[in-house]
Amino acid sequence: MVNLGFSIGDLHFKNPVLTASGTFGYGPEFDDFLDVSRLGGIVVKGTTLEPREGNLYPRMAETPSGMLNAVGLQNKGIDYFEKNIYPSISGYDTNIIVNINGSYVDDYVTLAERINTLDKIPAVELNISCPNVKMGGMAFGTNLDSAREVTRAVRAAYSKILIVKLSPNVTNIVDFAKVVEEEGADSISLINTILGMSIDVEKMRPALSTITGGLSGPAIKPVALRMVWQVAKAVKIPVIGMGGIMTTSDALEFLLAGASAVQIGTASFIDPQASIKILEGIEKYLIEKGFSEIKEIVGYINRTK
Amino acid sequence: MVNLGFSIGDLHFKNPVLTASGTFGYGPEFDDFLDVSRLGGIVVKGTTLEPREGNLYPRMAETPSGMLNAVGLQNKGIDYFEKNIYPSISGYDTNIIVNINGSYVDDYVTLAERINTLDKIPAVELNISCPNVKMGGMAFGTNLDSAREVTRAVRAAYSKILIVKLSPNVTNIVDFAKVVEEEGADSISLINTILGMSIDVEKMRPALSTITGGLSGPAIKPVALRMVWQVAKAVKIPVIGMGGIMTTSDALEFLLAGASAVQIGTASFIDPQASIKILEGIEKYLIEKGFSEIKEIVGYINRTK
């Protein structure tokens, strides 16, 4: 048997396969397809203080080996989450992480404080990288000072595990990684979607109601992998990699590049069982290659010549 | 008959389909497949002052709907170009544009001066966006001050049409577009490749000798299109769009978003006749939609609600 476990701070994960925010609902959506408790963790839908309706339809466009989305953080707000959703998912035997979003620093802080009180939520993922909202979101993740400010404020207010999710829409991702590490983040997750666009040539108009949206799926994998590799070399805290992971081999690329764990996003739309298949595939790979612990392959390419 | 022509400054192009630097050789490589003179223009291989061997093998990796390359500006230098290549291609009845590259500002200036003397080269494309060289290249294209400095210096030394090719690896592409416009560029072309990476999971090592490389092909199209749209709205000079254009429909997306012309890159590897097919397709589209001039569709989506 191989040891797939890893830790962020004092939080143990039984394996390195998590699901990405906004692509796995709250978990129950997938109960028919897999045993959610087998996953290393699930990052639930982007949550805000107040309920949000998100952007207008159409919110999605297919692109070569990828998709654009412009959901815009539709969710019922933290009150509803606490009262209606939290009770129904806190039975999962896995780490449930809430992805938090705000328009102002205070929003993030209040959300983190609220979630601090929820026993079964051991971590938050600070989303400073949503490209689909007018205020907040990516604005925090593409400006070093804002990234610093929001991370610092949440860290001061929140005592459990703090993961900060970075935006790929920046010149130098390492600068952002270092800033959030300095401000006390326990882990960094990346990448969120890349800002993209699509036009319906027959109708001569943008495919999305918002014109631009976030690109995800295999198309972005090479960019995501490069950023994860850059960040993992530059920080000491664990890095969670994502972006276009569809197969075991994709997930292994991220681990070999230095990610301690991966998140499965868009893949779950195409194969709701993708996360579990990847988990099984990683275990098989380790056995075949003769490793006994997942950490032996984390950052492997940086250790050899 | 529809009018496909457009102009950059006083330079007329008979149609808006050009080929992208580094993907079409110098032209003769494609003589067996198409009549190069039918194209709106060809941008020849990245050229430097001195001959360069480029990076070590392997320089290429296939990715989902795309490819990574790490050629690193292999070329025989400007002397060889002037003596051996220029005479053999100056018979093409199309605009031949030289893509120039350097490690220092002076390199760019000297190259531009040299090319200023070549009658049959009406324009240069200033490549400040090559991700595959250690010095120069993308370093100029990801720093506003450097972008300004190199554009200003070349503009002062070079009197013909100056196109500046931007890097997509920045937080805010519009800032760069405005700077080079201010410094007197006649046109902006974008995007160059996006920095990416790939790992051979079986061999447990990076797929490229340089670890990272430039991502091109359909995978990057949504990102390229978004940037072209952003830039075209922000500047007054003509914009040349590229990034993942494989079909007529792809090219039309860029034109509708605001590009005055397009460059065909990676597509020429898969179908050496792609550029001509796209040219024919654009003409057909204009006729079917009842337009008589290409400029009627340039930026169309910005004119309607």
Next chain:
Amino acid sequence: MAKRIEDLKIIENKRLNNDFFVLELSANDKLPVFKPGQFVQVRVDGSPKTFLRRPISIHDVDYGRNTFKLLIQITGKGTKTLSKLSNGDFLNLIYPLGNSFGLPDKNEKILLVGGGCGVAPLLFLGKYLKSNGYVPDILFGFRNSERIIELEEYLEIGKVFLTTEDGSRGEKGYITSHSIFSNGTYDKIYCCGPDSMMRAIAGYCKKNNIACEVSLENLMACGIGACLCCIVDTVNGNLCTCIDGPVFNITELKW
């Protein structure tokens, strides 16, 4: 009803005309009981242009043979690829998905309206209604006579009326201008087809106080309520077409 993901065997791929074909799929395990209006998410393998699954309605079910059918219109790359599948090939499906059409009240006079690929779910619905004692009228609209599909099975359900845009068969014009609407008085209309058609029918129903359910064809990524891409603006806020629909009563919609 639990959703499943499964490779189903194609036992027939029948081309109806240039635009339409019917796939008959055979399941290994016993089929669940489908409800009319439900759909499946089809994985079109192979092409970079068909990255996401494609939602397709359940067209007909044969519990005896443990098979069901999809009626598909070729509209793009994905449906084109599907049209080339051969008997014996396997197709990966997530199913059954979505809510369903509601039964009408007793003795109501019913009309089924379908345009283009919107006719697909109406066969299953029609058979279901018939087995529950209703005899609905059926109205289909097609671009021209070449696109009309075989109508035999529908004729067993009720009277069938047609429009074609070019008048090559049935009444000429759009479906919404068919004389049936000025003559007939229906108590309930079930409708599936292009957005513009459904909106027109919904408008007519509202004006004439006719109950109406429509089956929406919004763009979908996941089909299982996870992505929130398929939303429709309703009186209860944004709902998901894939789990709260695809069938909506027009009183819910902000049309």
Next chain:
Amino acid sequence: MAKRIEDLKIIENKRLNNDFFVLELSANDKLPVFKPGQFVQVRVDGSPKTFLRRPISIHDVDYGRNTFKLLIQITGKGTKTLSKLSNGDFLNLIYPLGNSFGLPDKNEKILLVGGGCGVAPLLFLGKYLKSNGYVPDILFGFRNSERIIELEEYLEIGKVFLTTEDGSRGEKGYITSHSIFSNGTYDKIYCCGPDSMMRAIAGYCKKNNIACEVSLENLMACGIGACLCCIVDTVNGNLCTCIDGPVFNITELKW
């Protein structure tokens, strides 16, 4: 010789064993005269994982029937897709590409060495040599007997020697340890196969002063000298495998 891009019809797809198959392709226009060692760039349609063309050597030519063959080893997604093509399907090719093997001097004793899919170009080369009056020996290496392809056609060219890694047929071990190398004295060796094998053969040739040409299998994007991805470091600087090769005399290489 002008390069062309053309849809060629598959007139036979013959499976040799688990790993290898042969496609026979028929051209509409009269085939150009191919040179042994040349290759084609195949467009594998459909999958996002086979974005680029795949380089495949010309395995055999039949000018009379205006057809030629490709011998392909299934090594990944692209070759797997190709293996499933049926008679009558079309395949888009750019061809003919690359330089060619050089004729040996008169009366030289020749050995052809092939490993894995490296055997592909050697049939065409062998036939060419034979038609020019040479009787080469042939040495092939395979992983095990199950992977060995049919050898009849090669036996008509010259003596055939075999190694398998597990000793299930021919001599046991790697190709480079075959006894032929200690017994035979060749004047020229033509070699195609995995990099490590070609390097070992090249080393042997250098030590023993034997002329040697190898056909490289570098990764290619364009195949026509436009992308500069396929380079090999030679005494004359970086050359392109696709236009300056794929055949190189080992004296040119920095091995």
